[in-house]
Amino acid sequence: MSKHYNIPVFITHAGCKNECVFCNQKIITGQSANLNVDEIRETINYYLSRIDMNVDTEIAFFGGSFTGLEKSVMISLLEVAGEYIKKYKNYILRQFASLQFIQL
Numbered sequence: 242m243s244k245h246y247n248i249p250v251f252i253t254h255a256g257c258k259n260e261c262v263f264c265n266q267k268i269i270t271g272q273s274a275n276l277n278v279d280e281i282r283e284t285i286n287y288y289l290s291r292i293d294m295n296v297d298t299e300i301a302f303f304g305g306s307f308t309g310l311e312k313s314v315m316i317s318l319l320e321v322a323g324e325y326i327k328k329y330k331n332y333i334l335r336q337f338a339s340l341q342f343i344q345l
């Protein structure tokens with residue numbers, strides 16, 4: 242099995258309009274969403290300074306519902322991730338999203 246890293250970026254409950262008791266991360270963690278792009282860069286840089294750069298790595302947005310974010314917020318988060326994807330080709334973006342917020 243090949244090794245890989247996930248760099249976790251928590252967007253605690255952002256984009257979700259529901260409050261399921263088993264999932265509401267604001268209640269579980271007592272923290273609000275981290276949607277500040279400078280703080281997200283700091284988080285990513287922190288992990289990058291501690292991992293083997295030869296190992297496949299993903300930037301993963303955990304918590305919340307990515308597809309429920311306002312478009313401008315979603316784009317700003319993707320732009321930050323895109324900076325790293327361009328710089329380090331082995332980076333893959335991962336998003337966790339609830340499909341219920343996708344409008345066709």
Ligand code: SF4
Pocket residue numbers: 257258259260261264265305306339
């Ligand atoms: S992300 Fe899904 S499971 Fe979690 S609170 Fe929102 S609707 Fe419920």
